[in-house]
Amino acid sequence: MPPIKIAGVTVNQTPLDWKGNFDRITQAISQAKLEGAEIVCFPELAITGYGSEDLFLSYWYPQKALKQLEALAPFCKNIVVAIGLPIRIENKVYNTVAVIEDGHLKGIVAKQFLAIDGVHYEFRWFTPWQAHKQIDFDWNGEKIPFGDITFHYKGIHYGFEICEDAWRGIDRPGYRLRDRKVDLIFNPSASHFAMGKTRERKDLVETSSTLLNSYYCYVNLLGNESGRMIFDGEIMLSKEGKTLVRNQLLSYQDFQVVTFELANHPQQIAPIQPKEWEFVQASSLGLLDYLRKSKSRGFVLSLSGGADSSTIAILVAEMVRRGIQELGLEKFQQKIGIQITTGSNDPEKELMGQILTTAYQGTKNSSQDTFQSAKNLAESIGATFYSWTIDEEVHSYTQKIEEALGRKLTWEQDDLTLQNIQARSRSPIIWMLANIKNALLLSTSNRSEGDVGYATMDGDTSGSISPIAAVDKHFILHWLRWAQRELDRPGLAFVNALTPTAELRPLGNSQTDEKDLMPYSVIVEIERLAVRDRRSPADIFLILREELTSLDPKLLKEYIRKFFRLWSRNQWKRERLAPSFHLDEFNVDPKTWYRFPILSGGYAEELELLEQL
Template identity: 75%
Template sequence: MSPIKIASGTVNQTPLDWKGNLDRIIRAVKEAKSEKAEILCLPELAITGYGSEDLFLSYWFPQKALKQLELLIPECTDITVAVGLPIRIQENVYNCVAVIENAILKGFVAKQYLAIDGVHYEFRWFTPWQANEVIDFEFQGENYPLGDQIFEHKGIKYGFEICEDAWRGTMRPGYRLAERNVDLIFNPSASHFAMGKTRERYQLIQESSKIFDCYYCYANLLGNEAGRMIFDGEMMLGKSGEILGRNQLLSFQDFQVKSFYLEPKKQDIAPILEKEKEFVQAASLALFDYLRKSKSKGFVLSLSGGADSSTIAILVSEMVKRGIQDLGIVLFCNKLNLPLPPKEENADKFLVGELLTTAYQGTKNSSNDTFQSAKTLAESIGAKFYHWSIDEEVFSYTKKIEEAIGRPLTWEQDDITLQNIQARSRSPIIWMLANIKNSLLLSTSNRSEGDVGYATMDGDTSGSISPIAAVDKYFILHWLNWAEKNLKQPGLQLVNSLQPTAELRPLERTQTDEKDLMPYAVIVEIEKLAIRDKRSPMDIFLILHEELQLESSVLKDYIKKFFRLWSRNQWKRERLAPSFHLDEFNVDPKTWYRFPILSGGFAEELEQLDQL
C-alpha cells in the first residue's frame, strides 16, 4: 500500500444556510489541500446540515443539495473529497456520500442503517439502502453508480460506514467491506454530543480498525447546528486496534481539518476530557452558536443567586473566555457584532457585560443571602446587574383574585397558588428587559425539575432557550463546586454555600427543594432507571433497595412520588423552551422521551409496591 496522507474534516453548518455551508466546505477542502492530503472525508449530510428535519421530505430540498454539489465539484481539483448530502429517488430519500476525485464525480454511497433511538428520527426522512445493491443515478445528464460500493486511490481500496452503520454489531457494512479487502474505511458522521460519549466512539474506532484489520477514519459534524443537538467535531484515525490520532473537540471555529499519515504510528492524540470539562465546553459552544445563528444581541437572565441561574451565568462567562481563546478577540467580536474592548479594560469582563444582563427579582420571601450571592456573582464575571422587588405586582394580583372570590388567600389553603404567582410575576418584566435589548431570555429549569414538574409554567420556565434543562440537579450542584476551583470562578463561593430553595414561601417556613421533593441524589437514580432504562416502578424498587441505604417504606414513597409527579406534569415538559442535549438522555418529548399528556399515572404499578 502506498504511503499517503489523508484528512478528516469537520464543519459547523446551519440548515438553509446554503452559501455559508458551501463556503465552509470549500475552505475545508482548501485547508486539506494545503496540508497535502490526498483524500478528505467530510461529515454526514455536510452540505445541508443534519438537523434539517422535515425539509428532507420535500422535493426541492434534495434537489438544491445536488445544485450545491455541482458548485463544489470544480473546487476539488488535486484531491479526493467525500461529502454528505440527501438524494431523492422517486418517493424515497437516501442519506448519501458523494465521492469526488480531482474535480470528477466518481459516485455515491448510501447509508444502510438509520438511527431511530434517543434524539434520532431518521426513519421519518430517509430510506435505508440495501446491502450489495448498486444502481445508476442520473446527475448532470450522466449516470453515476449509487449504493453499496468501494473506491480506489493509488492502489488503496476504501469504503464507507455512515454513522449509524458502524453501530450495528455483526450486521454492519464493515464486514462486507472487509470481505472486499478494503485498506481504509471512512465514517462520516453526525453523532450528537453527550457527556462521556467520546469514550464510546474511541472504543468503536479501536475495535473497528482491529476487527477489519484496516485504517478507520472518523469525521463528525461540529457545533450547535440547528438549536438542540450539539456536535463535537471529533476526528480520529485508528489502525489494527490502536488510535493513531485524535483532535481536541468542541471548537468555536467554522471548520477544522486534521491530517493523518497512513502509517501505523501514533500522531497527535488529544486527551479525552473529564465530564465536568465536557459540559462547560459543549454548553458554552452551544450558547455561542445559538446566539449568533439566531442573530440576537445577547442574553438576559433572572439571576436568583441559586444553583441553576448561577450555572447559566458561568456558562456565558466561559463562552466568552473560550471563544476568545479559540477564535481570537477580533474574530470573536466580529461573529457576535460586538465592539472591541478598550485596551485598559479586562476583555473577558467587558464582553460579558456587553452580552449578559441579569436581574435579581426579590420578594418579601427572598433572603439577603441569595441577593448577595447573585450580586457578587454578576460583579465577578462582569455581567450587568439590576435588582428590584416584585411585591407590588404580587400584591396587585393577589388582591384582585381575593376580591373576585370573596376571601383572602392563605398559605394553609392556597400554598401552590401563592408560590406560583411570585414566579409568574417575575416573567413579564424580565421579558421586557429581553425585548428592550433584543436578547435571548435564558430559562433556568433543570432536568430534575422537569422530571417532577417542580417549576412554574410561565414563571421560571419562561425563556427563549433552556440551556441546562437536559442536566440533572445533582450534577449541577457537583459541577458548581468543581467550577469554583477549576474554572477560577470565585464568585461562586456564596452560591455554593447555599442550600437549594425556591424562596417562594415565607422565610419562617424554611423551604428547601429537597424538603419539597426528595434528595436530588435519589431523583437521579430513579430517573435513570425510569426514563433512561424504561424500567417499571417495581423493577426500580427492587434495584434501588439493594443499592441505596433507605428504609423500604421511604424508598417506596419516593418512587411513588416520582411517578405520580412525572405523569401529572407531562404537559409542562411539552412546553419547556428548547434545550441543549448534553447528557446521555433527557426528558424533552421533542428530542428524547415521548410520554402521553393524559394517562392513568401508573396507578396499578404503584399499588403493587404496597403489596410487597
Template identity: 75%
Template sequence: MTSPIKISAATVNQTPLDWSGNLDRIIRAVKEAKSEKAEILCLPELAITGYGSEDLFLSYWFPQKALSQLSKLIPECKGITVAVGLPIRVQDKVYNTVAVIENAELKGFVAKQFMAIDGVHYEFRWFTPWKANEVIQVEFEGKSFPLGDLTFHHKGIHYGFEICEDAWRGNERPGYRLKDRKVDLIFNPSASHFAMGKSQLRVELIEESSKIFDCYYCYANLLGNEAGRMIFDGEIMLGKSGVVISRNELLSFQDFQVRSFYLKPEVQNLQPVISKEKEFAQAASLALFDYLRKSKSKGFVLSLSGGADSSTIAILVSEMVKRGIKDLGLLLFCQKAGIPLPPKEITEPEKYLVGKLLTTAYQGTKNSSDDTFNSAKSLAESIGATFYQWTIDEEVKTYTEKIEQAIGRKLTWEQDDITLQNIQARSRSPIIWMLANINNALLLSTSNRSEGDVGYATMDGDTSGSISPIAAVDKFFILQWLSWAEKNLDQPGLKWVNSLQPTAELRPLERTQTDEKDLMPYSVILEIEKLAIRDRRSPMDIYLILNEELKLESSLLKEYIKKFFRLWSRNQWKRERLAPSFHLDEFNVDPKTWYRFPILSGGFTEELEQLDQI
C-alpha cells in the first residue's frame, strides 16, 4: 500500500418505500464524506431500499426501482468512490449486492454469498446466495457490468467485501479468499439487528478479522427502527492487526452519521461498549422515536398502572425526549417529532414535551391499591406526562350483571376467578383506545416476554395496543432495569414502583395477589425460557440442567417446568395476536420474527410425563 488515504463509513436511517428520503440521506452522507476529504465511502447493506422491505424484494418492479435510484446516485459521486447496497434481479433470482461507484462511474456489483436465516432473519425467502469466485455480466443503462465475487483497486489499495452474514461463517467466509487475493482492506456493509450485548461480539469479530486476514477491516451498519420491529444501532468500526482503532457512538437519532479515518494504525476516539441496561434505554427510546415519526402519529397513550411494565415504558418515552433533544437539538427534535417548539417561558422543555407526547391514565377498580395509584401519579408528574385517572367499576358491574342475568347465576371468585379478572382488564381497553384515537396517538401495550411465554396477559386487555415496546424483554430484566434507571437515568419518580411487588391487582385485595404467586419466580421463568426457547431444549434436558444449577427441590422444579410448557403450549394463539414489538434481546417469542410454534399441539404431554419417571 502506498501513502495513507482517508476512507469513510456511513450509517443511514432508512425506511422501505421512502425512495426520495432514502436517496437524500445517502447523498448527504456522500457529501459529508467528500467534505472530509475521504476517497472511499462504504454505506450499509441494502441502503437504497432498506433491509426491512420483506416480500417487496420478490417483485420485479422493486429491484428495478432500486436500480433507478442508483442511476440518480451515480452523478453525485464525483471525486469519490462509493459502495452502496441494493437488490439486483437477474431473471428469476434476486441477489443482495453492493454497487461500487468510482468518480461517478459504476464499476460493478459484489454479491452476498451467505444468507442469514436464523432468529429474526429470513433472507433465503428473498435472495439467492452467490457462489465464490463466480462473475457474470449484467446490463445497466445500456452497458455491461460485472456482478459477483469481485475486488477493486484504488491507488495502491486492493479492497474487497464481506456483506454482513458473510463474515459470520467461520472457515467458509469470503475473507479467507480475499486474503489469498492479497487485499489490503475489507469492507463489511451490514444490516445487523440490535440485541443487548451484541456489539461486543461485533468488536471481537472485527478484531479477529483484521488480525487473521492481515488487513484493515471496515464495518458499517444500518441505523434506527427501519420498518417496525428490528432496530439497527448504526455501528461503524475500523480494525487493523487485531485492534479496533476507531468506533462510533451507537443508536444516534440523526438521519445519518459519517465516520472518517486514515488507513494507518492509530487508535482514534473509541467509544466504550456500554452496559445492557444503557443499551436497552438507548435502543428502545430510538425505536419509539422512529416508530412515532414514521407512522406519522401525534404521540403515545399509555395505561399507567403504577406497576413495573407500564412504568418502564413511561420512562422509555421520557428517555426518547431527553436523548432526542441532546442528539438533535430542540428545534430539529420537534420538527422530526412533528410538534411545535415549547413556548419561550417554559423552563423545563423536556418535561413539557413529554407532556405533549405522552398521555397516561390510571384506570382503577375496587381491587386497586393506593400504592399503585401513588406510584403511577408520582411517576407521571416526575417526567411531565399528562395524567388522567378514573375508575372502571361501573363498566365491570354492567358487564357482570348482564352475563349473570343471561346465565341465571351470580359469578363468584371461587368458581369464576379468571373470568372476573379478565373482565377488569378488558374493560380498561375501550376507553384507553378512545383516548388514543382522540389524540391521533399510538397506544402502547405493556406485555413483557415472560408474560408472553405463559400467557399471563388478558387478550384485548393489557395486550391492547399499536406497539408493544417491551414484549421482547423478560420481566426479571425489567425489574432489575427499573432499579438501575432510578439511579443512573436520574428518575426519582421510580421510587414508588421499585418498592412494590409485581401484581395484576385483579383479585380482591384480601386475596393478596402477586405475579410470582400466580406463576413462579420470574428468575426461574427466565432460566427455563432460555433453555426451552433460545436453546430449543426438551423438558427433560431442562430439568437435568437446572437441577444442577438452581437450588430448588427437585419436585418443585419439575412442577415449574411442567407449568411453563403447559402454559406455553396453550397460549400460542395469544402470541400470534400480540402487537408488533421491538427485537431488543438475543431472542424473542414473536412468531412473526423469531420463534414459530403450532397454535394447536399435543402440549408436550409425553415429554412432561417422562419427568415423573425420574
C-alpha cells in the first residue's frame, strides 16, 4: 500500500440549513487539507441531513442537493472528497455517495440495501440499487458513471458500502468489492445512537476488514440532527480485524476530522465508555442541538424533587459543563446564543441560571422532603428556582365540578380524578413560564411510565420535548446513583434517598410508584420481551418464571396481566407524548420505533390463555 493519508469526517447537519450545512462541509475539507489528507469521506446524506423525511420525495429537494454538490466541486481541488446526497432519476430517489476528485465528479455510488427496522423508514423515500448495475448519469452534459462502481487513486482501489449495506450478511456488497480486489472500503453512515451500540459497530468494522481483506473505514453523522435521532459521530478504521483508529463519540463540535496514514499503523483509539457515560453525553448533546436549532432561549422544568425531573436537570447541567469543557466558554456561549451578563467566579453556574428555570409546584399532598430535594438540587447546579402551591387552582376546578354534579368528590369514589387534576393544574402555569422565557418546556415522563400510561396527559406529559421518554425507570434510578458519585453531583443525595412517588394522594396513604404499578425491575423484564422481542403474554410468563425465580408465579401472572391491559389502554397517550430522543436499543414512541393500534381487543384471549398455564 502506498503511504497515503485518508480522513473520516463527521458533521452535525440540519435539514434545510443549506448554508450552514455547506459551510461545515467546506470547513471540514479545508481542515482535512491542512492535515495532509488526500481522500476524505463524509457520512451518508451529509449534504442534506439524513432526517429530511418526506422532503426526499419532492422533486426540488434532490435537485437542490445536486446544486450544492456542484458548488462544492471548487473546494475539492487537490483532494478526493466522497459525500452523501439524495439523487432523483425520473420518478425514483436514490441514496448515494458522490466522489469528487480534484474538483471533478468521478462517479456516484448508490445504496443497495435500505434500513427499514426500528427508527428507520428508508423504503418510504428511496429505491434500492441493483447489484452490478451501472448507468451513465448526466452531469452538466458529461456522462458520469452511476451505480455499483469502484474507484482508483494513486495505486489504491477503493469502494463503498453505505450504512445498511454492511449489515446484510452474505448479501452485502462488500463481498463483491473483495472479489474486485479493493484495498479500502468506506462505510459512510447515518447510524442512530443507542447505548452500547458502538460495540456492535466495532465488531462489524473489525470483522469486515478481515472478511473483505481490506482497510475498512466507518464514518457516521453527528448530533441531534432533526429532533429525535442522535448520531454519535463515530469514525473507525480497521485492518486485519484490528482497530487502528476510533475517535471519542458525541462531540459538541460542528465537525470532526480524523486522519490516518495507510501502511503506517500507529493506533489512535479512544476508549469505549460505559452506558452511564453514553446516556449523559448523548442526552446533553441532544438537548444542546435541540435548544440551538429550535432557536429557543433556554429550558423550563417542573422540578418535583423526584427521579425523573432531577435526571433532566442534571442532563441540562452536564450540557453546560461539557459544552464549556469541550468548546471553551466563549464558543459555547456563541453556539447557544446566550451570554453571561455579569462577571462571575463561576461562569458555569451563571450560565445555568440563565439556561434552566425550575419550579416546585406543591400541593397539600406534597412532602417537605421532595421540596427540599428540588430546592437543594436546583441550588447545587445553579438553576433558577421558584416554588409555589397549586391548591387554590385544584380547589377551583374541583369546586366547579362538585357544583355541576351536586355532590362532593371523595378519594373513595373519585381517586383517579382527584390525582389527575393536581397534575393537570401544574401544566398551565409552567407553560406560562416557558412562554415568558421563550424557552422549551421539558416533559418528565420515562419509558416505563409510557409502557403502562402512568402519566397524566396534559399534566406531567406537557412539554416541548421529553428527553428521557425512551429510557426505563429502573435505569434512571441506577444512573442517578452513578451520577451523584461519578459526576460529582452532591445535590442528588436528597433525590437518591427518596422512594419514587407521584405524591398525588393524601400523605397518610404512603403512595409509591411501585405500589401503584409493580417493581420497576419487573416492568423492564416484561417490556424487554413484549416490546423489543414481541413475545406473547404466555411466552413472557414461561420465560420469566425461569428467570425471576424469587417471584411467586401467581404474582408474576398478575404483573403480566396488568402490563398488557395498561399497555393496550394507553396507546393514545403514547401517540401524544412530546418528541423524545432515541437512546436505548428500543423505545415505545409510535413515531419512531413501535406502532400499536389505538383501539384493540386488549389481548383478551391471550390473557385468558395465560390463566391456563
